[in-house]
Amino acid sequence: MSNVIVVGAGQAGASVVARLRTQGFDGDVTLIGEEPFPPYQRPPLSKAYLLGEMDRERLYLRPESYYAEQDITLHLGAPVTAIDTVARRLTVGDQTLTYDDLVLTTGSTPRRLPAAIGGDLDGVLMVRGLQDVDAMAPRFAAGARVLIVGGGYIGLEAAAVAAKRGLQVTLVEMADRILQRVAAPQTSDFFRDLHMRHGVDLREGVGLDHLTGEAGAVVGAVLSDGSTLNVDFVLVGVGIAPNTTLAEAAGVRLDNGIATDAFGRTSVPHIWAAGDCASFPRNGQHMRLESVGNAIDQAECVADNILGAEKPYDAKPWFWSDQYDVKLQIAGLGTGYDTIVVRTGDGDTLSHWYYAGDRLLAIDAMNDPRAYMVGKRLIEAGKSPVRAVVSDPTTDLKALLKA
Structure with missing residues (x-):
């Protein structure tokens, strides 16, 4: 093993190549990305960067000079078009590169609205990459x-950023409540109230029927309840899909993404996967985690295993979201919960603790980093404090770690 190629220059790809070098790998390392930029942070794109609070260079995960200093070859603005798994080579533009091990960190793509309902009109936008945000920024005028x-x-x-910029914001959610797929009703209630206090016209149980246009540009929307809106532009946030086209064409097995074993190996020898595009075994099924934390941890595990560690990936899910002056921090996965314990803290701090019976599964902490850190450590340690103790605002949370 002397030549590792990583396809996908996002958080996971950048983490793989950096980990290989810090672990002492002295072979050839190549990182290939479709975009013309070095690896950068995506979460701030639609928040601090769009608001003008962060310069482009601060988005970069590492200075551009880092890759040359670490002898990491960057191929940017060059999509991979084919993989020959027998000869172990791939095509990048008009070049052919050979590999000993290949890591697919191809990420994900936002789901688009169908053209049949106006999804192809000018002014229908998605937050995918840096160029998308640069293009939409002029539209965010008061x-x-x-x-x-x-x-x-x-x-x-996106609604929080738009409202902060003084836009007239309408948000529609086809499900009965916002965050229905990912959070408890109590967390939905908190964020519904937050957005409505900031002037967002938030409509739940209402979907988009179709968009209307003039001269190829969006000018209006007809909603599922028959109501109509005049709009200057539309932002689509209806989830993401893993980028699996390249893997599928190479004959790699898919299962809710690029399927891997516990070590990050795919069904094809010498090909690995990590990040948003990869699904891995957990609790008897394959799952994907769409988060920065997973991208880093899984990528580093794959890098270690390429170097022979034979270390199974032990996912420790954590996520965050910034909206207005609220930082939401999430640890664990609340799937299968039957009880939510609400804990109020000092000032405007609040946390929701997800239990299945007496077992702690997850925590949503709003402006409460202490509750988040304690909850995260409890979940990772397999500890479940008594629910009544958690809900008591006089309980010293740190003491729960010693129990």
């Missing part, structure tokens, strides 16, 4: 009318 489709974290974060 008084502009924006429709946001989707009440998950992507849509809510």
